[in-house]
Amino acid sequence: MTREKKRHPVVFVLIDGIGDMTIDISKYRSARGTPGTTLQAAHTPAMDAIARAGLNGLLDPVEPGMACGSDTAHMSIFGYPPTKHYRGRGSFEAMGAGLEMAPGDVAFKCNFAHLDRASNIVTMRRVDRNFHSWGTDLCPFIGSFALPSFPNVRVACKYATEHRCGIVFHGPNLSDQITGTDPLKDELPLLKSTPIDPALPSAVYTSQVLNEASAVIIDRLSRHPLNVAREAEGLATANLVLFRGPGERINVPNFEATHGMKSFMIAPTCIIAGLGKSLDMDVIPVEGATGDYHTNLLNKANAALDCFRDRTYDFGFVHVKAVDDAGHDRDVHMKVSTQS
Numbered sequence: 088m089t090r091e092k093k094r095h096p097v098v099f100v101l102i103d104g105i106g107d108m109t110i111d112i113s114k115y116r117s118a119r120g121t122p123g124t125t126l127q128a129a130h131t132p133a134m135d136a137i138a139r140a141g142l143n144g145l146l147d148p149v150e151p152g153m154a155c156g157s158d159t160a161h162m163s164i165f166g167y168p169p170t171k172h173y174r175g176r177g178s179f180e181a182m183g184a185g186l187e188m189a190p191g192d193v194a195f196k197c198n199f200a201h202l203d204r205a206s207n208i209v210t211m212r213r214v215d216r217n218f219h220s221w222g223t224d225l226c227p228f229i230g231s232f233a234l235p236s237f238p239n240v241r242v243a244c245k246y247a248t249e250h251r252c253g254i255v256f257h258g259p260n261l262s263d264q265i266t267g268t269d270p271l272k273d274e275l276p277l278l279k280s281t282p283i284d285p286a287l288p289s290a291v292y293t294s295q296v297l298n299e300a301s302a303v304i305i306d307r308l309s310r311h312p313l314n315v316a317r318e319a320e321g322l323a324t325a326n327l328v329l330f331r332g333p334g335e336r337i338n339v340p341n342f343e344a345t346h347g348m349k350s351f352m353i354a355p356t357c358i359i360a361g362l363g364k365s366l367d368m369d370v371i372p373v374e375g376a377t378g379d380y381h382t383n384l385l386n387k388a389n390a391a392l393d394c395f396r397d398r399t400y401d402f403g404f405v406h407v408k409a410v411d412d413a414g415h416d417r418d419v420h421m422k423v424s425t426q427s
Contacts (some may be wrong), residue, residue: 098403104411129426175334181253182364183357184245188336193263194255195330202327214325218250222325234299247357248378262289269329304328341367348401351394356408378408
């Protein structure tokens with residue numbers, strides 16, 4: 088009779104955006120010397136202790152030389168090669184926000200933005216990272232609606248985080264093989280969606296659906312009392328939703344079937360939570376975990392410990408986003424602070 092080998096639970100903490108370029112860090116933490124990275128400038132006794140006691144190395148999430156986004160990086164880390172399974176990040180954002188997706192639905196990761204309607208110029212691709220403090224009522228206002236020219240398609244919207252929302256097109260004959268409407272830089276014209284392959288009828292059809300949905304949403308948002316009031320006060324209005332990353336739900340074996348481990352995820356960032364839901368991981372809500380600068384890391388750590396204490400789970404994934412936000416905002420002080 089052989090004794091069953093004891094299984095040890097695994098906790099995977101991923102601090103998104105912790106890597107950085109070398110800079111002059113003397114003004115941030117002179118005791119550590121210059122030059123260095125923001126991680127070297129930060130006060131990190133716990134991570135230092137883990138590094139001393141463990142193994143350290145470098146990992147290319149997908150393959151050497153390939154710069155990848157959060158979605159493809161996490162897919163690869165979880166054991167699902169994005170070159171084989173990736174269908175766009177829209178489904179992850181939408182599912183993470185709480186929208187349902189059936190096979191054939193197409194979803195988008197969207198930004199609330201500002202459009203100068205007279206010139207059709209997107210003056211602000213991201214209307215305000217503090218959008219959550221004033222603008223979330225715009226999502227239920229967009230709500231769920233049918234399009235005049237496409238009555239078989241229903242459009243659903245739900246708030247995600249910061250300035251983002253998820254949008255799903257429900258209906259027949261849809262395709263994710265289309266472009267979005269995001270010009271990728273401020274002060275450029277709003278784009279029209281086009282089919283990636285003009286010979287694919289479903290892609291031609293879906294690009295037409297998207298362009299009409301964009302126009303309807305612009306009209307709705309421009310008339311919302313919140314935006315009318317902000318315009319009167321000289322403030323930027325959230326009168327535009329930029330459609331980005333069209334994608335269908337990925338069709339893969341779930342995490343437990345792939346790895347033989349019952350898993351949970353703590354990830355308030357919708358794009359990561361949506362990937363977890365796509366893999367049938369249990370996404371655990373945590374009070375105070377916001378996926379931004381204001382998140383409560385202690386609550387996230389305690390929630391992860393609670394999940395392991397009941398001996399239900401073999402694997403837990405905890406995602407930390409604030410460091411990455413600071414990098415996108417080019418805020419060195421904040422990046423040092425969020426790592427300390």
